Amino acid sequence: MFRLPVTIKSAVQRCLCHPLIGRSSGHVTARLLSTSGVHLRAEEKDPLTQEYDAVIIGAGHNGLTAAAYLQKAGLKTLVLERRHVIGGAAVTEEIVPGFKFSRCSYVLSLLRPDIHKDLELQKHGLKVYFRPGSAYAPLREETGQSGRPRSLLLSNDAEDTYNQIAQFSEKDAKNYFIYTKLIEEIGEAIGPLLDSSPVDLSVLGKGSIKERLDSWPAVKTLLKTGSQLGKNLPTFYELMTAPMAKILDRWFESEPLKAILATDCTTGAMVSSQTPGSGYVLLHHVMGEIEGVKHAWAFAEGGMGAVSRSIANAAEAHGATILTEKPVSTVLLDSDQRACGVVLEDGTEVRSKMVLSNATARITYLNLTPREALPKEFIEEVQAIDYTSPVTKINVAVDRLPNFAANPNLSSQEPSAHHTATIHLNCESMDLINDSYEPCTRGEIYHRPMIEMTIPSSMDRTIAPEGCHVVTLFTQYTPYHLANGEQWDEKKKNEYADLVFDNVEDYCPGFKSSVVGRDILPPPDLERIFGLTGGNIFHGAMSLDQLYFARPVPSCASYRSPIQGLYLCGSGAHPGGGVTGAPGRNAAQVASKDLKKRAVRN
Known part of the structure; x- marks a missing residue:
């Protein structure tokens, strides 16, 4: 039998003696023993006393992506992370000495190609292994x-x-390649929707001419998507509405193949293949691309924390400041009820022209934002978001x-x-x-x-x-x-x-x-450690009623909030969960545009 090398045995023995590690049922059970290897840029002046264009709550990969785009656009940006390590759910932690774990997310594919290119992630340290x-x-x-x-x-x-x-099944072997081509074509057709804000239906119906013109790029993207779907539109509709089991039963007869394919519609979601509309999660998993290779999946060298680290490196290279162990307690509002900074749990106030939150919608609006500043109907909608995990x-x-x-x-x-x-x-x-x-x-x-x-x-x-x-x-x-x-x-x-x-x-x-x-x-620990409400890895269910112009809530979809200057940049916003970076990038673009408009008005 293969034996553990003596040096590793010694490391494990030291681990067992560590006060943060407990032994239970004959196994080492991790409590909290991790280091990120993060090197933060030194500042001559205390960064918390400076005023910023943007403060970002949370250094998950979306918050870091938002920071990189904002700073690249010339906006002075600060990221505040409550944990001792950056990355959010895309994190690497050394739980057992010598073993580095992608503690939550664990494989890479969905990071949007434009983000990889714009932020030069290879240059900033990202290396991948294609599987x-x-x-x-x-x-x-x-x-x-x-x-x-x-x-x-x-x-x-x-x-x-x-x-x-x-x-x-010989029949299934032939159908498999037809099926995957069809699913990939649909994924490619709707992919551009991930890279832009959803259409604002309220503006289309009641907005001014200028507001309607501003919404035209999103409308154009939606129309283009419909055109690209073409003959596949009925299949797309079926994926969005029918149980995945019904679709797979029509294509295939062998149970192991159907079961493997069914997992793509259930991973991370509180649904089964019998749940109507379970196909969208499957589509969400086929829209990936890595270094120009479509639909590829890979391991990031050093774990998923290396993805976050490369994004952080890009943000810091442009001048962003990233601080860990700085938990935020409250979003600051000025006399006009606009976001003007944050208050840390130790009472420190950090001033900014706008605030972006990488936290879930529930944490952002029900825990960090003064309740009296939010409409009652909006609060009720946020309370109703499904976070079942x-x-x-x-x-x-x-x-x-x-x-x-x-x-x-x-x-x-x-x-x-x-x-x-x-x-x-x-x-x-x-x-x-x-x-x-x-x-x-x-x-x-x-x-x-x-x-x-x-x-x-x-x-x-x-x-x-x-x-x-x-x-x-x-x-x-x-x-849960x-x-x-x-x-x-x-x-x-x-x-x-x-x-x-x-x-x-x-x-x-x-x-x-x-x-x-x-x-x-388990779900409560995913919530407690990583701030994933309900333990939900997507920051909210990826069901049809919580997607596109209904994400995070129908009355206030996408990145803006009822409070001017406060934005949602995490997976709770469009297009949802997964290590895509899209919510962070899209939110940064919306927030940057709004800030420029405000500057012109003033």
Whole structure:
């Protein structure tokens, strides 16, 4: 059996003795042991005493993107982060000594191409590894002719993917490429909508001629999208309204393929493939592009925090200031009820001409903004936003490469294509996924949860010690509020992690004995640590009633708020969640334009 190197054993032993780490159920359970490696620019003058054009609440990737665009436009910008590390949910943290985890978001694809280019992210340190495998589903079944269970691997190799699907259905192997081309065409057609503000329906109906003219670019983009959809418009409508199961059943007959494809419509969302309109989350996952390669998915070297770090580097290169451990308590309003800065939790006041919030809409408007300044109807709308989350993220340090019964490791222990893919466990059929959804609606946890496993160290060797690996387990469905008054305490978290590990063991014998540390993040911890209201990774459900000109709320969609000078720049604004950077960039453009108009008027 592979043994942990002596140097790593020593590191783990030191970890066990660390006062911030506790042992439970025979595993190392992370509390808080992380460093970002962030280097902040020194200022001759205290940055908190200066006045800024813009103050941004939160150094998540969208807040950093907004800062980079604002500062690049010549606006003096300050970013204030409450945690000790930048990145928000796109963060790298060293939970176990020597192991660096993408603690929340874990794979890169959706970052908008223009942002990558405009901010010169490669120049500022972003390096990616393109994954040869895209999706892998080992099956839990009796051994077949090969002497082992079957599996399904979808990869960049079209011929191999065809053969992989054909072992289940020749018809599905042919339809798969027609289906993916169609979905990708629809994704490309609606992609431009992500890069611009939604159409303001109130302006179109009642606005002045000037306001209507100002809204024309958004209208033009919407019309162009409709034109590009063309003959695919009926399919797009069906994706937005029908249950994904209905669509997949019409295209395919093999359950493992349908189940893999169904996960793209359920990942991070409190929906099943039987939920009407579940197709949009799928579309959201096919609109990606990395360094000119469309629909590619990759691991960022150093973890997802490296994505945030490269954006921060770009912002700082233009002169932005980024400060950590500076939690904001209140948005400051002047006598005209316009945003004019923020107050930190220690009472420090920071003045600015406008404020952008990377926090969720609920935190921004119900916690940080004086209630009396907001219309009652608006507050009620914000209170009604659906933040239901089914996600528990488990980050795992292991002392060897996971070895799947369906595809045993090479004798060299070098990772194979399936190790680089998103690994779908308990994915034998769509019924199994739906079975894990139903109990969650009652506050219960199914004994075979849906598990998406990645092994970023299979390609990025900077994040784990020699011979060891980092494993991320994105699991659902787990409720925020448990049935029978149970709480997500340490006992419950470890019970759930043990259940998940038992499931992984069914596909990957020896996994449990390889574990040297783990970090368990159910919905309440995702909320507490990262500010994700309800634990929702998208800053609010990506359902049809909370998209485009209804995001974050119908009466005040997109980036502006009822308070002049206060903007929402996080995933709670259009176009929603994922590591896209689009809400940050779009909000910065809107805010910058508004500030110029105000300057002209004054």
